[in-house]
Structures are given as C-alpha cells and as structure tokens.
Amino acid sequence: MELKRVVVTGLGALTPIGNTVSAFWDSLIKGVSGAAPITRFDASKFKTRFACEVKGFSADNFMERKEARKVDPFVHYALAVVDEAVADASLEFEKLDTNRIGVIWGSGIGGLKTFLDEVISFGQGDGTPRFNPFFIPKMILDIAPGHISMRYGLHGLNFSTVSACASSTHALIDSLNYIRTGYADVIISGGSEAIINEAGIGGFNAMHALSTRNDDPTTASRPFDKDRDGFVAGEGAGAIILESLEHAKARGAKIYAELVGGGMSADAHHITASHPEGLGARLAMANAIKDAKISKENIDYINVHGTSTPVGDISESKAILDFYGDHAYDLSISSTKSMTGHLLGAAGAVESIASILAVRNDMAPPTINHFTDDPNLDQKLNFTFNKAQKRKIDAAMSNTFGFGGHNATVIFKKFEE
Template identity: 55%
Template sequence: MNSKRVVITGMGALSALGNDVASNWQNAIAGQSGAAAISHFDAAKFKTRFACEVKAFDPSLRLERSEVKRTDLYTQYALYAASEAMEDAGLKVDELSSPYDAGVIWGSSQGGMNTFEKEIKEYVQNDCTPRFNPFFIPKFLGNMASGLISMKFGLMGINYAPVSACATGNSALMDAFNYIKWGKAKVIISGGSEAAITEGAIGGFGALKALSTSNDNPETASRPFDSERNGFVMGEGAAALILEEYEHAVNRGAKIYAEVVGAAMTADAYHMTATHPEGKGALQCMKFALEEAGLSAQEVDYVNAHATSTPLGDISEITAISNLLEGKYENLHISATKSMTGHLLGAAGAIEAIFSVKAIQDGIIPPTINTAQLDEAIPKEMQIVRKNAFEKKIKVAMSNTFGFGGHNAIVVFKEFV
C-alpha cells in the first residue's frame, strides 16, 4: 500500500498564554509565564494555590448558547480551538467529496472533571438524594469533545477519543497521521483539551507530590531542567490541528504549515507514575519515530521536550535524548514550553505540536523560562534554549510526550517543501 503524505493545514489554540494561536505564539516567544493564583475555586487550604488558567474565556465568541449549556468546560475548550482551526484551514464540509472523508480524533486525560466534581458534591449536599443533571453523564464523558466536534462541523468519518494520560495529545495526532497515511481519511481534526484546575485534580496531584508548591512566586514555579525544580504547574486549555492528505490539501488550494513525517508510541513497562530512570522507552520511541520519518537523530533541529519540571522526569528525558544523539549535540536545540503554559495533561502534546510547527514556520525556538541553574546531570554540551527565544532555521522538529502508566508518544514534523 502506498503511503499518503500528511500535512497540517489549520491550527487553533487556547491556553494560559492566549485564546488563539497568534497570542499563544507571541507570548511563548516573548517568554511570558501564564501562572497565577487559582481563581476557579477557593484554594486557600491547598498546598498548591496557583495554576496556569485560561484567562478571559468567552465561549460565546465561537459557541452557541446551547453548546455551552450542555457541555463541560473541557469540551467548550475543545470546540473553541477546533473552530479556530477549521476557520484557519478554510475547510468547509460541503466542499468535501464525502463527509465520511473527514473525522475527529480528540483526547483528554481527565475529561469532564468539573462536571463530575460538581454533581457529586451536590449529591452529598442534598443528603445523597439523587437529583442529578440530565446532562451529567454526557458532560463528563471523555469522548464527548470528539463527538461534539464532529456534530458541530458535520464530520462523519473516523471519530474516537484516545487516552494515554499526558501523552494523549500526541497519541491522537499519531492516530490521525496514520489513518490519513493509510488512505482511511482525507482530513482529521486532532488534538486535545483539558480543564483540570479543579479541587480534585489539584488535590490529587498534590497528594502525589507532583505539583510545585512555590506559592509565593507562581510565575517562576515551572522551571524545567533547573537544579531546584520541585514539580509541575497545572495548566488548562486546548489545541487543534487539521491533518490533511497532501493531494487533497493541494487540490483545494489550502495553505500548508508543515508536514507530519513520523510518529511512534512505546511503553516503559516500569512504574505507575514514574518514567524509566534511564529513559529506555522514550529513547526507543524517538528512534521509531525518526525511523519512520527516514531521518537521523542529527537531522533534528529542535525538540520541544516533555519536561514538566519534576525532579525525576526531566532527567530521564534528557538521558534518552543524550543517548539518542550519542554525544553529537551540535545541531540540536531543546526547549520546554511548559515553563510558560504549565502542564496541559492530555492537551500538552497538541499545544506543543503547534509550538513545534510555528518554530519551523517562523525560524524561532520559544525559550525555557525560569531555568537559572541547569541540573548537574545535564551534559554541558547540550543546547537548552533558556530565558530568551532563539532564532534558527528549523527543518525538523520533534515533540515529546510521556504519561502516567508509562505511555510514550513522539511526533516528528518537517518543513514543507
């Protein structure tokens, strides 16, 4: 079977850095932190009282009132980002040869956490009398964003929701890439959304000691690779990418941002929440993705690292990258945009895919902010972009994601020529 080329023709984004792709990108390359005190709920009694919240979100700009009423916040974020991406791609379903040629693969790690917590609290407050909202179940289901995106735009092809914790965004992109490559679809909206700044999520991740507790200076709390990093900062939002079969995109005169050339998934098979200390699964995942892309490690210009700012996770990823490069660090630059957006969990891979594509398009690498002193375990020759954005011609970018359960997912993007 002849493989189809897969390109990116539209993007949409929503995070603590902005409510569209342009503002996200501008604030990322400016090195702006999205962290601030939590406003979604009263966090006074929590060990962590800050996060990277989406700001000034007005769903009515892109969603109908009925869509807002019947959906959880994670789905609203999804519909919002998907709408921007569809508009950006200039894609109209009635112009497709068949609505079955277009689909949605959309992920979320937590799904409708806001709805679930609200309904259960109200159940308890009502003396455990069952007075549940009739939309309780469909609002919190993890597949509902995928389903409602398809309904909003009339996309009747492939439609489902992968879940692989913090690797979910890349898992969704890899699946979309494969289905188009195999000729099973012409167009797929792919990405992820997360609205996990809730009491349960902040409390739960806090109990795992995964979150930073730098409450006095939240804007500097996410510090990937820094010797004093102490946990990640919770983020939220959504990111959507339109993946399209190359000839289909050309025939309709679509603009093309970049090409997806490789992707892979592996498992650490090691620990419930910790990455493999030697980065074995991550290393093999990168190798598989580059092998599919027909590229060597030395041809990668930029890696958007998973780097969440946890003591163990950052170094296991650095170990994997170091082993991949075999000491040849000259061409590769690395940065961790979670230092600005926080960790969007199941949406992390999607927003970081957009940053990777924009880096290729604009020839600039967004910085890793807040990293004052590199961990001593990081090779001195390794080029980590810190503090300020770095201008560089980028032909190949690789985006790494890793998730609880030992999930690894890597996507490789290439300059479109």
Template identity: 50%
Template sequence: MTTTTRSITMQRVVVTGLGAVTPIGLTTDDFWNGLISGTSGAGPITKFDTEEHKSKIACELKDFDPEPYMDPKQARRQDLFSQYALAATAQAFDDAKLDTSELEESQRDRIGAIFGTGVGGSNLFIDQVRTLDEYGPRRISPFFVPMMITNMAPGLIAMEHGLRGPNHAVVSACATGNDAISDALLLLRQGHADAMLVGGTEASINELCVGGFASMRALSTRNDDPESASRPFDEDRDGFVPAEGAGALVLETLEHALERGAPIYAEIAGVGKSNDAYHYAAPDPEGRGAVLAMRAALNDAGTEPEAVDHVNMHATSTPMGDTIESNAMKTVFGDHAYNLSLSATKSMTGHLLGAAGAVEAIAAVLAIKHGIVPPTINTENLDEGCDLDYTLGEAKERPVRMALNNAFGFGGHNTTLAFSEYTD
C-alpha cells in the same frame, strides 16, 4: 477459499490548520507571541479556595468566552473541556480555510475527528457528587453522563461540523495529544480519510485534581512566586504547574491539501510509540521508553538523528523527569544532542496534561514555519546532568527543518512526533 491482498500506498500527511486556547493566549497567534516573548501563564489559583491546599498556583485560562464558538444554551450543557475543544477546533478549521458548512455530503464521510483528554469532565463530576450528597440521586442532572465522558469532545466536534469520518477519543495521560495526532496520521496514510481534526483538551483546575496531584508530590509549591515556579532543568525545580486549555490541528493527505489549495505549515514525517513498563507515575530511570519512542519516530520518518534541528521536550519541571529525558536525548542523538536547540514550553504554559502534546505540537510546527525556537524560561542554575542547549531565556532564530515533539504520560506512555519542513 480465495483471499485477496490489498496494496496500500502510504500517503504523505501535512498540517494545514492550527487552533490554540492556552493560558498565554486564546488564539494561535497570541499563543505563539506569548511563547517567543517568554511569557509565563502562571498565577494564584482563582477557581477555588486554596487555603487548605499545599499547591496554590496554576496556569488558568484567562477571559475565555465560549460564545464566539457556540450557542450559549449549548455551552451550558458542556463541561469546560468540551468548550475548550470546540473553540480550538473552530480556530483550526478557519486557519485551514476549510469551511465545514459548505462541505458536500460525500466530503463529510471522509473527514473525521480524534480528540483526547487526560481527565475529562472532572468539574462536572465534582458538582454532581455534591448534588448527590445533598439532594439525592433524583437530582442528578440528565446531562451528567454525556457532559462528563471523555469521548464527548470529538463527538461534539463531529456534530458541530457534520463530520462522519473516523471519530474517537484518546486517553493516555500526558501523551494524549500526541496520540490523537498519531492515530489520525495512520488513518490518513492508509486512505481511511482525507482530512482529520485532531487535538487534546483539559479543564482540571479544581480542588480534586489539584489536590490529588499535590498529594503525589507532583506539583510545585513555589506559591509565593508562581510565575517562575515552572523551571525545567533548574536545580531548584520542585514539580509541575497544572494548566488548562486545548490545542487543535487540521491534518490532511497531501493530495487533498493540494487539490483545494490549502495552506501547508509542515509535514508529519514520523511517529514513535513505546511504554516504560516500569511504574504508574515515575519514568524509567534509564529513559528506555523515551529512547524507544524517539528512535521509532526517526525510523518512521526515514531520517538520521543529525537531520533534527529542534525538539520540544516533555520537560515538566519534575526532579526526575527532566534529567532522564536529557539523558535519553544524548543516547538517541549522541554528539549531535549538543547541536540541537531544545525548548521546554511548559515553563510558560504550565502542564496542560491531556492537551500538552497537541499544544506543543503546534509550537513545533510554528518553529519550523517561522525559523524561531521558543525559549525555556525561569531556569537559573542548570541541574547536574542537564547540559544541553535548552534555549534559555530568549527565543533563538535558526532554520528548523525537522522538529520532534515528545510527550510522556502516567502509565509509562511515550509518543514522539517528527515534523518536517514541507517540500514539493
């Protein structure tokens, strides 16, 4: 028996398109402008009656209209999480100057989609349980299962754009968006595709999900002041503010991007993954998983900690998480941790759960492109141990040659992405 060895030349991977549907902007430009101006997307929940709920605030999508992105009949057969994904995807392809309607058949085989969600079709699930209770099983919608399941977002993206390349969903709680990006990065590096549409989406502002997180004491109850409720690193922080929306990125091999003259925002230099192996919801008190992920990303990028200028931190505004992540930064970067310009953009967007990593990856990429670090808002009194430069109050202009994006999720999942300025 003879065996053959395949030699793989690792290809460089770049970001060529961005799409964002968020509580502070329904396009990428509006999202970025909202970030650098320090806009809060939080307010009282309007999607259900919160009278009996402990937490009554969220960062809801405002004035979202699916019709510019899909047929009204199609929209009625999709849960909101899929609608958000398709909207962000359309923006990203347009931004990348990649018209999928003009692709040749052979090109469709080489472009794929990986899109994740933390919760999936929870709104539909609640609706159909009520239907079952009131009318019985015969009245359950025939679209219930295909509308609810988490893999339908990338499935619908493939159908909408005729993409036959690698396609799957990612579910790793709040690390989902980063994991979708990292999965695509590995496929592109090894030549399994020429381009990938990636991202995360979430639509879980409903009585079940909000009530569940509140029962865990994970949510802020600053109900009388929602705009300042998400306050990472502040000594008075009391939990995260849930949010909804989607972020999408077009990733391509450098060779493919150059061949078609695509705009290039940044290069994905590295990825690091780990697990805390500690608790289903609480982070490891020593931050060991976060340290492993950041170090692995730097190692994969072949760079030293001193090369990093900016980190978009996971920083959810929870009492434990923010301090643990800050300490992990000091472990990884040493004295250089105090030279970093850090951001906690969840102070503005709220926590987008499965979409958080993708939306914050977009923020990190735009920080590199524009040389502007988004601020952390609402932090008035730094907690003990949180003594780094969190870019408090106002955006900061500075060169950003390399940026990390941290995403840590329930289940102990940790994924860090390293983005770098693109050079020939």
C-alpha cells in the same frame, strides 16, 4: 501500499498565555509565564495555590448559553480551538466529502469539573439521587470529538485517545496513520483539558507532583533548573487540521508543515515515574525517526516533555543523549511547559503547534525560569534557557510522556514538493 503524505493546514490554540495561535506564539517567543494565583476556586487551604489558567475566555462566544451549560469546560475549549483551526484551514465542508473527514481527539481526564460538581451536589443532599441528565454525556472523554463532528456534520471516523499526558500526541499519530493509509482525507485532531478545580489540584498535590512555590508562581515551572520542585497545572486546548497532501493541493490549501512520523512505547516501569534511564523515551524517539524515514541528524529542535519534575527532566535528557549521541549538542531543546504549565492530555497538541511554528518560523522558543544549573544534567546541551533562539529548523520533534508509562513522539518537517 504507497503511503500518502500528510500535511498540516490549520491550527487553533487556547492556552494560559494566549487564546489564539498568534497570541500563543507571540507569548512563547517573549517568554511569558501563564502562572498566577488560582481564581477558579478558593485554594487557600491547598498546598498549591496557583496554576496556569486560561484567561478571558467565555464559552458564550462559541455556542449558545443554553447549550454551553450542557457540556464540560474541556469541550468548550475543544470547540473554540477547532473553530479557529477550521477557519485557518479555510475548510468549506459543504464542498467536501464529509464521509472522509474525521475527528480524533485526546484528553487525559475529560469532564472532571462535571464529575466533581455532581458528586458534591449528591453528597450535600439527603441521599435522594438527583443527578443532572447531562451528567454522563458531559463527563465522558469521547464527547469532545462527538460534539465536533455534530458541529460541522462530519461523518468520518470519530473517537478519543486516552493515555494521560500523551493523549493528544497519540491522537495525532492515529490521525497520521489513518490519512496516510487512505481511510480519511482530512482529520481534525488535538486535545483539550480542564482540570483546574478542587479535585484536580488536590489530587496532584496528594501525589506531591505539583510545585508549591506559592510565593512566586511565575517562576514555579522551571524545567532543567536545579531547584525545580514539580510541575505547574495548566488548562486549554490545541487543534491541528491534518490532510493528505493530495487533498490539500486539490483545494489550494496553505501548508504549515508536513507530519512525517510518530513513535510510541511503554516504560513498563512505574505508574507515575518515568524510567530513570529514559528507556521508553528513547524508544519512542527511535520509533518516530524510523517511521519518518529520516536520519536523527535531520532533527534540529526538540520540544521536550520537560515537566519540571526532579526525576523526569533528568531521565528525558539521558534519553536524548543516549539516542542522539554527539548530535544532541547540535539540537535546540526547550520545554514550553515553563510558560504554559502542564496541559496534561492537551499538552501534545499545544506543544506540537509550538513545534510546527518553530519549523515555520526558524525560531526555537525558550525554556524560561532558569536560574541555577543542575549538576546532574549535561550543561553542554542547548536547553534554550530564558531567551528564544533564531536558527534554521528544518525538522522538529515533540515528546510527550504520560502516567502509566505511555510515551509518544511526533516529527514535523518543512514542507517540500
């Protein structure tokens, strides 16, 4: 079977540093931090009292208020970014075969806010079960692609991917494969997450996963810095319109980049910690290169997982050095989580957008908040510390790794006829 080429024709972003793609990219290049004291709830008794929240967002701008109350914030975010991506791609569904347009959407946790509110309400009652009839359909992860399909009348394949922080990267890989093998012409893919609440912050605090740099939130996410002390929780969403090249050209669509490959693997090591030697990460990158049918020397930029955890940053850098060899020193490497925080299941989609725009604009976003070199890291690697770098970027790789040892990597290239 001859595989179809798959291209990116639309983007949508809602992030802690910008509520549109253009605002997000502008903040990335300027090195803006999205971290600030938590406003979603009273965090005064929590070990971590800051996060990267989405700012200035109202679901009422995207749906009727009555309908907005029937869905969880992670769905609000999904619908907002898909609206932007659909408009960006100039998709006119009434002129297309909607039986061949699908949605594959990732989320690591889904409707945590809904679950928390319902359980608190029940616990404060007299034991009589008075649950919201929308409780279950608000909470389940697959409701996001369901709502997207209903919003636009799309009858193609429709499901969710769940692999913790690798969820939306897995969604992109599934989308790539369904289009390249002819099961769909267009797939709306991406991911959303909304976990900045008592359960989300409290749960990650209990694992000692979050930074506790409460005195200086904006510098708390510091990947590859000697004094990093954990990740910063983020929220938001990213949407990417993927389309067969044939279909995109037939309707005269603009093309941002080509999605040429995806790689997956499992660490088979620990429920939350990455393999100390980065074996799973290395395998995912190798599988992506093999799938893309390109040389690893073709990669110019890597948007790394880079969560700002003591072990994870070292293991990923080891994986890059082991896989790329001498070419590792020619790469631009950056963690945009230094600015957005960790968007968990939405991270892969948002960081893929950053990678796509890096290719399109020949610009590597920075890793901000670098103050002190870590002697355990090879400082000859170009981590793009503190300032964006202009350079030729023909191909970019994006890594995401999730609890449970799930690893996923995608590769975007400049589009050429």
